[in-house]
Amino acid sequence: MSRYELTYIIDTTLEETARKELIEKVSALIAANGGEVEKVDETWGKRRLAYAIDHKNEGYYVLVTMNAPGEAISELERNLRINDSILRYLTVKLVEKQSKVKPKPVRQAPAEAAPAAETAPEAPAEAEPAGETAPEAPAQAE
Numbered sequence: 387m388s389r390y391e392l393t394y395i396i397d398t399t400l401e402e403t404a405r406k407e408l409i410e411k412v413s414a415l416i417a418a419n420g421g422e423v424e425k426v427d428e429t430w431g432k433r434r435l436a437y438a439i440d441h442k443n444e445g446y447y448v449l450v451t452m453n454a455p456g457e458a459i460s461e462l463e464r465n466l467r468i469n470d471s472i473l474r475y476l477t478v479k480l481v482e483k484q485s486k487v488k489p490k491p492v493r494q495a496p497a498e499a500a501p502a503a504e505t506a507p508e509a510p511a512e513a514e515p516a517g518e519t520a521p522e523a524p525a526q527a528e
Contacts, residue, residue, distance in 0.1 A: 387421070395472065397472075398446055416454060419462065
């Protein structure tokens with residue numbers, strides 16, 4: 387069984403008791419198909435939608451975290467698609483992040499290169515010859 391998150395939006399014209407029954411029905415549907423509901427989160431509640439869905443501007447958001455086989459997800463989505471009270475839904479498979487990257491070993495500078503840089507002769511600073519100067523720009527007549 388894999389871990390999933392299901393977010394669905396319920397029509398706000400539904401009464402509170404009917405909305406609670408619908409949430410229980412979805413949870414029961416998950417359990418009936420071999421899944422296990424971990425958490426039902428209704429804290430998002432009633433929100434304004436980003437765009438109108440079926441001429442409705444508000445929806446009631448519900449987030450469900452569950453463990454279920456893949457067949458249960460397809461059956462659940464089929465039932466959500468049929469239900470007219472559910473405006474939209476989204477099921478996402480949660481994947482445990484496993485890092486296969488090994489940390490890089492600490493590289494140390496070679497011991498011989500450091501003294502060679504210290505004993506290298508310094509290049510003489512470039513100086514202009516005493517007699518030469520840069521040519522001046524011609525004076526402009528006013």
